[in-house]
Amino acid sequence: MSVRTLSAAEARVLAVLVEKESTVPDSYPMSLNSLTLGCNQKTARDPVMNLAESEVAAALDELKSMSLVHEVSGSRVTRFAHNMRRVLGVPGQSEALLAVMMLRGPQTAAELRLNSERLHRFADVSSVEGFLEELAEREPPLARKLARAPGARESRWAHLLAGEPALPAAEVRASSDAPAPARDAELAALREEVATLKELVHRMAQQLGVEIEPGPQGG
Structure with a gap:
């Protein structure tokens, strides 16, 4: 199933839900407050965001309309869980890679293997590359291998759930000058x-x- 292009806030909210399901299962499903804190944390995030609770709530409403998120009843505080794997029709390995790219921006396969370890432990880099290539070959594609940046030894991968990735200004200048x-x-x-x-x-x-x-x- 394909979904429309996500906004930056929607992508961040969805990825945080995927991440916290594995890293802090006792706090999952998540409340609006804890989800906002997760979106705005300064570690393991690129870019760092400063979303208000109202912005996170609006993103949740949009994600619910696409069935990517649902509310969990039975608690004094409303909590939210994701349906990313089921809606996108991807295995857990691909879900982990997409979430890490949504949280940290474009990364090499080796970086993705390291950064996704708490979500899924890949045997080696070639295993990561195999799942990335599957995401790139889907229609529409969910990930893309970027052109190698000037001076870089390896190409990076980016998710396409929020549209084409924006390159950092310094990298754009380096690409045009070199x-x-x-x-x-x-x-x-x-x-x-x-x-x-x-x-x-x-x-x-x-x-x-x-x-x-x-x-x-x-x-």
């Missing part, structure tokens, strides 16, 4: 080829006794 590695290598090869040709022409001219007038750059 030449593409392929173009850089091509320019270096062309310069080397031109230098070789110049040397060959000069050698032939000397053998023929022909004097070559220097070009605009002394070549």
Whole structure:
């Protein structure tokens, strides 16, 4: 089942519910107050948010309309639980990876393996990559492998539940300022080829006794 694109607040609320179900099961399902605190915590969050309870309540209403969240009765305080795995039709491993990407932003497969350990323990990085590729191959896709950032050794993955991921401003500037590695290598090869040709022409001219007038750059 596909759902509409989530807002940043909706994605954060849903991911916190998935996270806390595993990390603090005694407090799950969650009250509005504890859910707001989880959304705004400063550790293991990127970006850090400062949502008011009213914003979290509004996000919960929208998530309930998509069946991603439901209220749990039988308590003095209204509590909320998620239906993410069932609604999206994904296994628990994929649910864990999506939640960690929703909480911490784009990450490499190795980072996702480390950061999702409390939600699901993956045997190795290749196992993580297998589930990420399954998410990317769905229709519509739920995750995407991003282009490798300048200077990075590995590509990162991002979830697509809230639309296309926004790259940090510093990374956008670095991407636009730095030449593409392929173009850089091509320019270096062309310069080397031109230098070789110049040397060959000069050698032939000397053998023929022909004097070559220097070009605009002394070549």
